[in-house]
Amino acid sequence: MINEKIICAGFGGQGVMLMGQLLAYAANEHNLNTLWYPSYGPETRGGTANCSVTISEMKVNSPVISQADTVFVMNLPSLAKFEGKVKPSGRILINSSLVDKKTERTDINAYYIPANEIALKLGNPRVANMVMIGAYLGLTKLFEKETIIKLLKKSFGEEKAHLIPINDAALQAGIDYIEENYPQ
Amino acid sequence: MAKVMMKGNEAMALAALKAGCKAFFGYPITPQSELPEYLAKHMPKYGGVFLQAESEVAAINMVYGASGAGVRVMTSSSSPGIALKQEGISYMAGAELPAVIINVMRGGPGLGGIQPSQADYKQITRGGGNGDYYVIAYAPEDLQETVNVIKEAFDVADLYSNPVMIAVDGLIGQMMEPVDVDMEVSKRELPEKTWATTGTQGKRPPVNINSLYLDPLNLEKHALKLAEKYRLIKENEQRYELVNMDGAELVIVAFGTMARIVRSAIELLSEEGIKVGLLRPITIWPFPEKAFNEIPDSVKGILSCELSTGQMIDDVKIANNGRLPVGFFGRTGGMLPEPEEIVSAVKAMLGGLKHE
Numbered sequence: 001m002i003n004e005k006i007i008c009a010g011f012g013g014q015g016v017m018l019m020g021q022l023l024a025y026a027a028n029e030h031n032l033n034t035l036w037y038p039s040y041g042p043e044t045r046g047g048t049a050n051c052s053v054t055i056s057e058m059k060v061n062s063p064v065i066s067q068a069d070t071v072f073v074m075n076l077p078s079l080a081k082f083e084g085k086v087k088p089s090g091r092i093l094i095n096s097s098l099v100d101k102k103t104e105r106t107d108i109n110a111y112y113i114p115a116n117e118i119a120l121k122l123g124n125p126r127v128a129n130m131v132m133i134g135a136y137l138g139l140t141k142l143f144e145k146e147t148i149i150k151l152l153k154k155s156f157g158e159e160k161a162h163l164i165p166i167n168d169a170a171l172q173a174g175i176d177y178i179e180e181n182y183p184q
Numbered sequence: 185m186a187k188v189m190m191k192g193n194e195a196m197a198l199a200a201l202k203a204g205c206k207a208f209f210g211y212p213i214t215p216q217s218e219l220p221e222y223l224a225k226h227m228p229k230y231g232g233v234f235l236q237a238e239s240e241v242a243a244i245n246m247v248y249g250a251s252g253a254g255v256r257v258m259t260s261s262s263s264p265g266i267a268l269k270q271e272g273i274s275y276m277a278g279a280e281l282p283a284v285i286i287n288v289m290r291g292g293p294g295l296g297g298i299q300p301s302q303a304d305y306k307q308i309t310r311g312g313g314n315g316d317y318y319v320i321a322y323a324p325e326d327l328q329e330t331v332n333v334i335k336e337a338f339d340v341a342d343l344y345s346n347p348v349m350i351a352v353d354g355l356i357g358q359m360m361e362p363v364d365v366d367m368e369v370s371k372r373e374l375p376e377k378t379w380a381t382t383g384t385q386g387k388r389p390p391v392n393i394n395s396l397y398l399d400p401l402n403l404e405k406h407a408l409k410l411a412e413k414y415r416l417i418k419e420n421e422q423r424y425e426l427v428n429m430d431g432a433e434l435v436i437v438a439f440g441t442m443a444r445i446v447r448s449a450i451e452l453l454s455e456e457g458i459k460v461g462l463l464r465p466i467t468i469w470p471f472p473e474k475a476f477n478e479i480p481d482s483v484k485g486i487l488s489c490e491l492s493t494g495q496m497i498d499d500v501k502i503a504n505n506g507r508l509p510v511g512f513f514g515r516t517g518g519m520l521p522e523p524e525e526i527v528s529a530v531k532a533m534l535g536g537l538k539h540e
Contacts, residue, residue, distance in 0.1 A: 021189075021360065028189050036189075036360040041298060062448035063355055063441065066522035072442045175340060 002032060002057050004142065005065045009050035009082050010074025010095070015129035019072060020051035022133060025151045026143040027055040035060045048077055055142070070140075072132055073099060074115075083108075093135055095128065111135060111182055118173045127170035134174020140183070145171050187328075187362035192352070193218035195327050195363050196286055197226070200258050201335040202365055205284070206232040207257040209246035213265045214298045215354035218290035220260065240265045244272030251281040252393045254380025260286035262354070263304050264295055266312075268497055269507055273347055274313025277410070278395025280379075282341035284334065285319070288357040291518040299518025300353035300441060302491035308351050309469040309499065316407045318414050320421060321349040321469040322441040327361040329539045332369045333466070339372040343415055345379075351468060353491060355441045355520070376416055417470055424472035425464040428454075431482050432461035434530055437500050438489040439465045441520070449526035460530055468496070473503040484537050485509040487528060492516050509537060 006023060010016040020036050027034035038051040052065045067087035073079045073094045083103050086092050091109045097116030113135045115128035137143060145168070152167055190198070197219045200208070208227060210220045220236065227234040233250075237243035243259050250257040261269060266287045276283060289304050292298040308321045320340055324330040334350055339346040377409035381390050428450055429435070438446040443464045450460050461483070465472045479486075486508050488497040494512045501510050513529035515521045 024360060025189050028187060034189075034362060037355060038358055040354075040358050061451070062445040062523050063359060064445055064520045064522055066499075066524060160190075 001178050002055060002142070004030040004053075004055040004070065004140075005068045006053040006055070006070045006072070007050060007082055007085055008053070008074070009048070010072070011045075012047045012049040013045040013072045015126065016049045016070045016072075016074055017051050019129045019133055020053045021154035022106065022148055022151055023136075023143075026147045029133075029147055029151070030143070032057060033060045035063050037048065037063050048075075048081075050078065050082070070136065072136070074129070074132070075099065079103065088093060089107050091139065093102075093132055093139075095132060097128070111139065111178065113177055115174070115175065118177065119170055122166055122169050122173060124166055127166055128169035130167050131174040131177070134171035134176075136174070137171065138175040138178035139184075145175065187364045190327065190363050191358065191360050192330065193288065193357045194222045195331050195365065196260070196334055196350070196352075196357075197222035198365050199331040200224060200338075201230045201232075203256070203338040205256045205258045205326060205334040205338065206230070207247075207250040207255050208232070208234050208259065209237050209250070209257070210259050210261065211237050211265060213262045215290060215300075215357045216260050216262045216286065219286065219288070220356070240268035241272065244269040247283050247285075248276055248279070248281060251276065251283050252381050252432055254377040254382055256342075258284040258286065260288065260355050262288045262290045262298075263292050263301065265292075266304065267307070270307075270313035271412065273319060274311070274315055274317060275289040275395045276347050277311070277313075277317035277319065277395050278315060278406075280345040280410075281347070281393065282338075282345050283347050284350065286334075287352070287503040289351065290304050290514065297518045298354065298523055299393055300355040300491060300520060301516065301518055302351075302353055302440060302442065303493075303495065303516060304351065305468065305490070305492060306497035306498075308349055308536040309471065312327075312406045317410060318469050318504070319347045319349045320344065320417060321375045321467060322423075323465060323468045324356070325440055325443045325464065327356070327359070327363045328367065329466070330356060331363055331365050331366060335369045337463070339374060340421065341538045342374050342377070343372045344413060346413070346417075348374055351440070353520075392512075398429050407535055421467060422470050422474050423466040425462075426475060426478055427464065429461040429463040429480055431476065432459045432480065433482060434485050434487060434534055435461045435463050435479055435483050436487045436489050436526070436530070437463045437465070437496065439468060439496070440491075442489050442491050445521060445523055446526055448523035449530065452523055452527050453530060458530065458534070469500075470501040471503060476503040476505075476537050479508075483508065485533055487509060487511045487513060487530060487533055489529070490514045491520070504517075
């Protein structure tokens, strides 16, 4: 039974909202129930931003996530703020390029992904968020990479179609990183 | 029709267009600004008028004017902006003009904050402006229900010639959910708008749209006519949902986002063998008093859960009519409780009841 509660957290501008939206869109593509909720307020580029996503075969009740199955930590402040939200034996995906600390939790599964370095190697640090999504797909097998690509194509349109290959490569790099470093 | 992911504010705007809304007047305010933004872009395609007014007061008076001309019209705002619109809403109720008003509630009083709240409950359910009147108010809990009640609300407003408010909190405006905006909703038999100021064409006497009655006897007659209309609305338009009532020890009354958090709390409680039901008002005016007759004998108390310091609890007590003990749990100022906090509140109340 699919019932995934996800929190994505980082700096404004890292594509944190998009990470959550893509997962929610993908859930809808598969006719799963889903709810995406952003932190909103006087948010700015460089300020903190987070969103939560629930993906479920059941009706989604509380939009408030107290115990997350997965937390994405894209920057250092988000680690302190959200590591406590991971439920026991849940997972935390940490962007180790920008977070030089390890989680203090010993009852959860931690994955350290140098997302910015991988993205930079691919030629654009802005796809670090897609590396993280790739890592998530590699870990959970919840959605196919092709589903995410299809959604990106729809959202980019003709104008930004040239950005599809690098996003595709970033997703694949995330999947590969998990396969190589955290074999299941 | 497949469901599409939409942000609440945008889904509400599209629902209005689907319901035949042909005019929108508003003024931006967080957390509802995506709603006018969406309409600014899409209203022209539907052959309607979008106008950003110079203030909330101007916007509501434009709504009065468009409605007087027989046009399906809407405005939207968030709490402080809705407060500014109260004069116009009272005038519309007095002049018996239909309109749909969306309130994406944020914390108050005053400018308050911008996070989700239900603290406008009393303002909404007691009229809000001056005089003997009510607005019909829906308080849906998710996007599909929100879209559906907006589509119905235009019919309900026309049927009773009265403003209808959609009361959601900032979370419903900001969240995304899959939604089918073309889902069928029940339609009402609507009378022709013979009162609308569409021009006499030299064929009929002029009509007069007005809320001023200087002769007190005439004003009393008018107020009694309105009161009879409100009695009919109370009789026919109460809407609610009962969840998990069979064998429940306690019933929680909650609407909107709070009701969804309560649903999660009820699941957690049932894992511990504690049976709790939910009485969910979908209309907050008229308040679903009828639902209280369906509370089973197994229930020992009622807990009103709100995103305020306790406003609906007064209506809960009126509807309960002294039968059961009534407790309260709330978070306010834009804070949202975790389901576990409601679990604790339920246990505390049940514990207290056992000691009585």
